[in-house]
Amino acid sequence: MxxxxxYLLLLGVCFGLSNIQAQTxxxxxxxxxxxxxxxxxxxxxxxxxxxxxxxxxxxxxxxxxxPNPTLEVDEVNLWTADYQKKTGEKQPSLFGSDSFGRFRQISAQIEQVIETAxxxxxxxxxxxxxxxxxxxxxxxxxxxxxxxxxxxxxxxxxxxxxxxxxxxxxxxxxxxxxxxxxxxxxxxxxxxxxxxxxxxxxxxxxxxxxxxxxxxxxxxxxxxxxxxxxxxxxxxxxxxxxxxxxxxxxxxxxxxxxxxxxxxxxxxxxxxxxxxxxxxxxxxxxxxxVPDLALSVGYDRGGNILQDFIGFGFSIDLPFFDRxxxxxxxxxxxxxxxxxxxxxxxxxxxxxxxxxxxxxxxxxxxxxxxxxxxxxxxxxxxxxxxxxxxxxxxxxxxxxxxxxxxxxxxxxxxxxxxxxxxxxxxxxxxxxxxxxxx
CATH class of the missing domain: 1.20.1600.10 (Outer membrane efflux proteins (OEP))
Incomplete structure (x- = not known):
């Protein structure tokens, strides 16, 4: 109440009363x-x-x-020279094509930081x-x-x-x-x-x-x-x-x-x-x-001794200098x-x-x-x-x-x-x- x-009082202030002149x-x-x-x-x-x-x-x-995971895509070659085709190692083709992707290299890695302590x-x-x-x-x-x-x-x-x-x-x-x-x-x-x-x-x-x-x-x-x-x-x-x-x-x-x-x-x-x-x-x-731990999983198409290589890893700062x-x-x-x-x-x-x-x-x-x-x-x-x-x-x-x-x-x-x-x-x-x- x-x-x-x-609110009624405020309404009266905003709109005024009918018997009040405009300048009042x-x-x-x-x-x-x-x-x-x-x-x-x-x-x-x-x-x-x-x-x-x-x-x-x-x-x-x-x-x-x-923390957000980090995606890293690396070693992508957008073109291949004739010399590289002659000396390079052929890869399996991609997407069902007979020729596409035979000389394409790519690697990718996903890393997730795990906060410690x-x-x-x-x-x-x-x-x-x-x-x-x-x-x-x-x-x-x-x-x-x-x-x-x-x-x-x-x-x-x-x-x-x-x-x-x-x-x-x-x-x-x-x-x-x-x-x-x-x-x-x-x-x-x-x-x-x-x-x-x-x-x-x-x-x-x-x-x-x-x-x-x-x-x-x-x-x-x-x-x-x-x-x-x-x-x-x-x-x-x-x-x-x-x-x-x-x-x-x-x-x-x-x-x-x-x-x-x-x-x-x-x-x-x-x-x-x-x-x-x-x-x-x-x-x-x-x-x-306490250093954080970073876990990673990576894929490499042809840059490793193994084709379509998938590997796991981790990284951690060594607190030798900054503690x-x-x-x-x-x-x-x-x-x-x-x-x-x-x-x-x-x-x-x-x-x-x-x-x-x-x-x-x-x-x-x-x-x-x-x-x-x-x-x-x-x-x-x-x-x-x-x-x-x-x-x-x-x-x-x-x-x-x-x-x-x-x-x-x-x-x-x-x-x-x-x-x-x-x-x-x-x-x-x-x-x-x-x-x-x-």
């Missing part, structure tokens, strides 16, 4: 869950990364195959580890992409919420400026007050333009991520919640999160798989020190090197979680002394101040000071709300856990 809703851009309203579902279905980078798994599986198939089996094992790594690379890519995607949506929501607030104050201030202009024309107010109101109006307009530009840029990024039609305008249900309890939304300890990350993070799995991969490479390099010692030594050093890399990776992960855990707590602490009713009541107080100013119950200095303070406070709250959500996403990313917000 959820996918059906998403479609707006796709999504919540975070719907957006993520579309991301996983449509994102071109994900589709490309998934093919890497198919490619790795194909390498496993390729590693299982035997379990090279094929070791090559398959190595390819299977690479396939596991491809799966982990995809999981790591998805984890990073989802984190980036969510943070982009939070940024979009911040700029959208801030733009809505600015637009509301712009409309209110425009009405006041128009009223003041009329009063100034009648000589009831001084020009300094009108100029200050107009200056504030221009400042809000400028800020609003910058916010809309930021929204356009973020809209472009999200449309590309979601692989939507290029004229799509996006809108998201706000995750900025004034009723949110700004505290850690779970009872896990830092040590627990660190241990879970070492179990769940794809990049940790990749680091461990790298060790397995190099160990299997070492096993393969040791097998390469693959260099590659074996190199791979042994690579294992030691990767062990150091893995230890460093585990340390990085633990410290990254510590940092993100502390950053998240710091972001939550911003709201410790802020009453929820205070956040809800800001807009009401601003509206009240506007009415007081219109009724001349307060002077312009008091009104303008509160307006500037209101805008700064709203921006600060929205910025810290976004930072709180961003830090939570970073904590999710660093632990590999899907942590639900309260």
């Amino acid at each position: 959820q996918k059906r809703k998403i 851009q479609d707006t796709l309203q999504l919540d975070l869950k719907q957006a993520e579902n579309i991301l996983l279905e449509n994102n071109l980078s994900i589709l490309a990364e998934r093919l890497a798994i198919d490619m790795a599986d194909a390498e496993v198939i390729q590693a299982k195959v035997w 379990g090279k094929r089996k070791k090559r398959v094992a190595l390819a299977k580890v690479s396939a596991e790594m491809a799966q982990s690379y995809l999981e790591d890519f998805l984890l990073s992409l989802k984190t980036e995607f969510r943070k982009t949506i939070y940024s979009f929501q911040f700029h959208d919420s801030y733009a809505v607030m600015l637009n509301r104050q712009l409309t209110s201030l425009e009405n006041i400026v128009n009223a003041y202009q009329k009063q100034y024309d009648q000589g009831n107010v001084n020009k300094a007050e009108l100029i200050r109101l107009q200056a504030s109006l221009l400042s809000i307009k400028d800020d609003l333009i910058e916010e809309r530009k930021a929204l356009n840029e973020l809209n472009e990024e999200l449309v590309v991520m979601l692989n939507l039609p290029e004229n799509t305008r996006l809108s998201f249900g706000s995750t900025f919640n004034p009723d949110r309890e700004y505290q850690l939304p779970f009872n896990y300890t830092l040590n627990y999160l660190q241990e879970e990350a070492l179990k769940n993070r794809p990049d940790v799995a990749i680091s461990k798989l790298d060790i397995q991969r190099i160990q299997k490479e070492l096993s393969y390099e040791k097998a390469m020190a 693959n010692k260099g590659n074996i030594k190199k791979t042994q050093f690579a294992i030691e090197q990767q062990n150091y890399f893995n230890e460093n990776k585990l340390l990085e992960v633990r410290e990254e979680i510590r940092k993100n855990y502390q950053n998240y707590l710091e972001a939550a602490h911003f709201f410790d002394d802020i009453d929820t009713e205070y956040i809800k009541g800001l807009d009401q107080v601003m509206d009240a101040y506007t009415e007081y100013f219109k009724l001349q119950s307060i002077n312009i200095i008091t009104y303008m000071d509160f307006l500037e303070s209101y805008i700064d406070t709203k921006r600060t709250i929205l910025e810290n709300e976004q930072e709180y959500l961003d830090d939570l996403e970073e904590l999710k990313h660093s632990t590999g856990l899907e942590i639900n917000t309260p």
